[in-house]
Amino acid sequence: MLIQCTRKLLNELKIDPLPYSDEDPLFCWHANLITLNRRKSVVLVNDKNRYVVVLYNLKAKDFKKLDEIIQEGICKTFLAEHIKEEVVEEYMRKANGIIYAKTKDKFSVARMNKSCEVVGYGEDLLKDRSIFQTIVSRKTNRYFVGDGRGGYIRPSEEMFKDLQEFWGKPIFGSKAVKVKAKLELERHNVWRELIIPLNMTFREFHKALQIVFGWRDYHLHEFYIYSDEVYKNRDYKPVVRLVGNEEAFDVPTEIETKLERDIVLSEYIPHYRKLKYIYDFGANWQIYIDVEDVTENYELNHPVCLDGEGDAPPEDIDGETAYENFLKALENVKAPQNFVVRIIAAARGYREFDIAIVNNELKWYCV
Known part of the structure; x- marks a missing residue:
């Protein structure tokens, strides 16, 4: 598995990257070191489908074993998507360990930076006690992102398709x-x-x-x-x-x-x-x-x-009597409050x- 790191992350790891080599993009990830809630975090972005894995609240001791943490983070996130264990195990077997390299090009870095920005939207969902932020990762992967050709994709959907092709059978069960x-x-x-x-x-x-x-x-x-x-x-x-x-x-x-x-x-x-x-x-x-x-x-x-x-009653309706009054106001198009009630109903998703x-x-x- 190729992990293509930003300069910030390489400096944190205190390693010299190996020369870049072509690999199956499904097993290639770009990685950036960012701060979430004032804690050091690593965001991994898959080269083929822009799928994101978030590793949070990393300490100095964690960076010394980042290989293990990256692999465990990918496994836990896939399993949280309810992907079969045997599919995850085969993906990790085919990945065959980790090689660190420099980032590939400006285009890949720009895509990674955009993913890091989206991760920031989920800061309130971060679990302080866990490195492996599967909920934030999964929510990030549901946002639409540009596909580089003028269209949009959901990274989760693309990863599921890629793993299905890799496995050759249904990946959920x-x-x-x-x-x-x-x-x-x-x-x-x-x-x-x-x-x-x-x-x-x-x-x-x-x-x-x-x-x-x-x-x-x-x-x-x-x-x-x-x-x-x-x-x-x-x-x-x-x-x-x-x-x-x-x-x-x-x-x-x-x-x-x-x-x-x-x-x-x-x-x-x-x-x-x-x-x-x-x-x-x-x-x-x-x-x-x-x-x-x-x-x-x-x-x-x-x-x-x-x-x-x-x-069902919309949000902020205090019980069934209030719901009855809401429905009456909504149905009476001649009532003065009808227009206001319709605005409220729309705002509350009714x-x-x-x-x-x-x-x-x-x-x-x-x-």
């Missing part, structure tokens, strides 16, 4: 479950049916639910997972509460609480088949989720919405359920 997610409303029937790969994290599942119900992740959320055991003669017994931020641990509860971020669905599903997702604690939107079926070999790395009905739009967003934005 996992168990999946079909679930029905129903928003609890008294006067409206709002539900979605999805198929979800079980190697997704609950953080990604949260993103999927935001997409299918048309929300924008403005508010806090949490998951409850239930056993089939009846709890206090009125409900199913909660097994665990999964939360999206550490502040949620300040809320006292008898239920075991964990951060959802790195917990994979298969740790709990399909062993447990009933879940509840609560979003916006002020409005208290509650979505009941039932696991309906299991698929053994699912060849996508993202969820798919199979069916659905009804429109729209009729459209399965084609939803599935396009599920493909790219469950990160």
